Each structure stands twice: as C-alpha cells, then as structure tokens.
Amino acid sequence: MTSIFRLRNVTQWLYVLPALLFVVVFVYYPAVDNLRLSLFQWSSFSPKESFVGLQNYRDLAADPIFWSALFNNIAYAVVSVIVQVGGGLVLAAILEEFVRPRLRGFFRTVLFLPAVMSLTVVGFLFYFLYEPNFGLVNQALNAVGLGSLTHAWLGEEGTAIWSIITMSQWQSTGYVMVLFIVAIQKIPRELYEAAYIDGATKVEAFRRITVPLVNDMLVLMLIVTVSGAFLVFNEVWVMTQGGPNNASHTLGTWLYKSAFFNDQLGYAAAIGSVIFVITFVTSIIQLRLARGRSVQF
C-alpha cells in the first residue's frame, strides 16, 4: 500500500519537475551565482578568478558612468510612471467614458499596435525619425519655423537619453492603457450611475470610483513599469549603444559593455547585483503598499 502511494507520488512529481528544474537551474542559480561572482575579478584573457571582496563595488561607486547610467534609469522610471501609468489610466478612462463604443475598438487597437513590435524595430524607426538630415522630427520643426530647436537628437549628450525615453513612451503607453481598460470594464456600471444621479461630475467619478477600484492594476503597472525602467537595454543598444561619450548608458547597457567590450566580468556582475537589488526591493515595497489598500466589491 505505502509503496504504491510512494510510486504515485513520484509519478506525480514528474509533472512538476521539468518546470521546476528549468527555473531553478536557469533562473535562480544564475541570480544567486551572480552575487558570488561580483566578489571576483577575471577576464576572458585571464580566466582564473581572483577573490577581491567588495572591490568591484568600490569601483562602481567611483565610476561616473555607473552613476549617470543609474540616473538615466531613474529618469526612465519617472517619465514612464507619469506618461505610461498616469497617461495610460487617463486614456483608458476617457475611451471607456467618452468615446462611442464602435470607435473604442479602433482606438484601442491602434494605440496598442506599437507594443507588439520589437524594440529593435521601434528603436531603428526612431533612430531614423531623429536622424538630423532626413528625420521627420527636425523636418517638422523646420517646417513650422522652429528650426532653432532642431538637434542631432541621439548624437548630443544632452538629448540622447531623453529621445530614447520618448520613444519608449510611444511604444508602451497603449499597452498599459489596454490593461487599465480591462480593469475598468470590471467595475460595476451601477456605481457610476449612482454617482451621476448624486450629481458627481465625470472627473469626480474618475477620482472617487475609477482610481480606487483599479488600484490592484495600478500597483501592478507601477511595479512592471518601474522594474522595466531599470532593465532597459534593447532600445538603448540599438539607438546609441550608450553614446555619445557614454551619456545615454543605462545599467543594462553598461553591464553589457563592461562584460563583453571592456572584459571586466566581475565588475559587470556587480552591476547585475545592483539591478537585482533595485528591482527586488521595488517589487517588495509596492506589493506591501498594495496590501490593504485594494477595495473589494
């Protein structure tokens, strides 16, 4: 009897085991190993690892490119929270509240479209839009008499990262908006009707009903957007490779460049640990905030 039960347990485990193994071996183990490796120095030319304690972290603290990359990630996070999460929520509410149902689907589909395109394609597209000679951005500025505002957008230290951040808003706002639409559609209509009978304006209804009742989604989108902002890599690598003069690096591109161009693998692992701590802490804080604040109905 017991042996049969054991056998059954073993065969049941076989259903879970492959998934668990994949995650443990290729997701958890590397994440933990990264913390260990960040205490060593080695390179592809001298592959023998030598333990250096916290030296990589001290080097990080003294590295101006690390700090400017971190600043760029923070700028990415702040702008994305305002435009994608804030703007996405307002857009979602507007589509659901003001726009005729037959037009809603059209707006939703079009605004979501950029999110299904790869960041490489969108990155290149914007690379060309920002191009100083034939790019539409400068062409448009010249056409309306604002020629003095033209820039080599990706070629100047002052504008590169902001131009990339702008691209990212173009790509992702529709995506966040669609998720807010889903959340808004789950709010019972009677709540709005009751509020309007009581004389509430649409703006009041938005503040008093919509925002509290999509709180779960709001928190989730904040987590996704903020963590995403600290993981940015693809579009920066495609558009500027961190240039000019390393001004548009993010932690991700600086990690990649340190590892595979500068051959400082331990140093790159230390950058990885910093990203790990930031994204992990962000998730924990925001999950805590979410608890107890969500409204049930």
Place this chain on the structure above:
Amino acid sequence: MAAPATPVRGSGASLTSMALGQLGRLVIYVVLALLVVSVLYPLFWMVMTGFKTTQELFSNSWGLPSQLRWSNFVDAWNQGVVRYLLNSLVVTVASIVTTVGLSALAAYALTRMRIPFSGPVTLAILGGMMLSPTVALIPLFRLISALGLVDTYWALIILYTAFRIPFTVFLIRAYMMTISREMEDAAVVDGASRLQIFWLVILPLSRPIIVSAALLQALFAWNEFLFALVFINSQDLKTLPVGLLDLQSRFLTNYPVMFAGLAIAALPMIVVFMIGQRQFIRGLAEGYGK
C-alpha cells in the same frame, strides 16, 4: 420673487455645461485623433521609405515614393532577412511548445494533485517572475558556455523557456483552478489515467488560456534581444531583432533597404496580433489582473 428666477438660472447653467460638454468631447476626439496619427504616421513613413531611393529620402522625406520599388524589399529579404525570419520562427515555435507544454503539466499537477510540498514548489516557480535576465547575464554566459550551447538555437530555446515558465504557470494555474472537478471525476470513474485526464479533459477545457499563453510567448520570443545578442554569433543563426543590427551595418547608407527590412520584421507580429487580438488581451488581463 427669487423663486421663479431659480429655474431660469438653472437652465442657463445647464446650457453652458452642455456646451462645455460638447466642447470637451470635441477636444477629446481631437487629442485622440492626434494620438492615432502619431502612432500610425511613423509606421506609414517606415513602409513608404522602404519604396524610395536614398536620394528621394534625403530630398523629400515626407513625400510619397515616385514609384513602388519592391526591389528594396527583395534586397532586404535576400540579404539576410529571410534567414533571420526562419531563425526567429524556429526559436519562437520551439519555445512556445516547451514553455506552454511544461507550464501546463506543472499547473495541472499543482492544481489537481496532492503533491507533497506543492505550496513551496508553487511559490518557487512563481517567484521566478521577480528575477530578470539582466541580473543573471554573467553567470548564464558561463553556464551556457560550460554546457557547450553558445551559438546554438538551444541556448535561446532553453532560456526563453526557463524565464517564461513562471509567468506561464501563473497564467495557466489561475485558469485551471476555475475548472470544475465534475468532468474530471467522471473520467476517473471511466478509468482514465492521470495523463489521459490531462490530455483529454483538462487541456481541451483550458484551451482559451493555452492560446493566450502561446501568443504571449510568441510575442516575447519573437522580440527578445539580450539573450539573442549575447548567445548567438553566427550570421546563420541570428534571430530578427539582432539580425537587423547586422543588416544596418551592411547597408550602412542604403537606408531604404533598412526601412524595408524593418517593415518585413514588424509585419508577422502585427498580423498575429490582429488575428488573435482577443486572446492576446485576455492573456494580458488574466496574467496581470484578476
């Protein structure tokens, strides 16, 4: 005296607010129209520039091409894009099969069986969602090198599977928890095995979420860049996102060919999205919302 004045004032106010409402609606539609243009025009420009000559692009970048030159698209296609497309297809399809297959099996066991330690196991799998590829890049590079998988499809298929299993299990598990046990019990009475129940009962009933999960995996694998950049070196194995970088370096100043390549690269996912829009959005909603 004051009494009759009130309704007059009231109706005046409501007339104003109605006019304001109309104006507000107009403003909203104008803003939305501008947003639609700002999304669609760059895409239109991308396709149109694909038909131009370099000279046309420089002399008149807003204008339409003087003729539809398919040759740019043919050049892009022949100079690598067809190869990149095939590679992307292989990696995407393979990782859909492994990710959705393994996740569905795991979700089935975690929702329908009494496995010892199923709580901690669930937590361990779902917890993987908090870890991102970037933070593990250096150890992964060593691991994949040690396994001899650098510059193979396997590197990408394995990593795309591993990093997407947590989210996909989360998605499918939530759905399977809502399936009633009655059908399953009937199958047990008929003497079906666990695997038969999974294949013949649970999987067909989970079809909507399986489709959503597959679509989201397709979007991820088709567009993934970091792993594809780090682990693939040969021209012949590059997927689209990284292949486009090469295309640009080879067609340095022949921009229209690059535009054509971008348009070709973007098209498949746009088509898939248009066809599977509902499943797509349901997947996102189930995955992120409740």
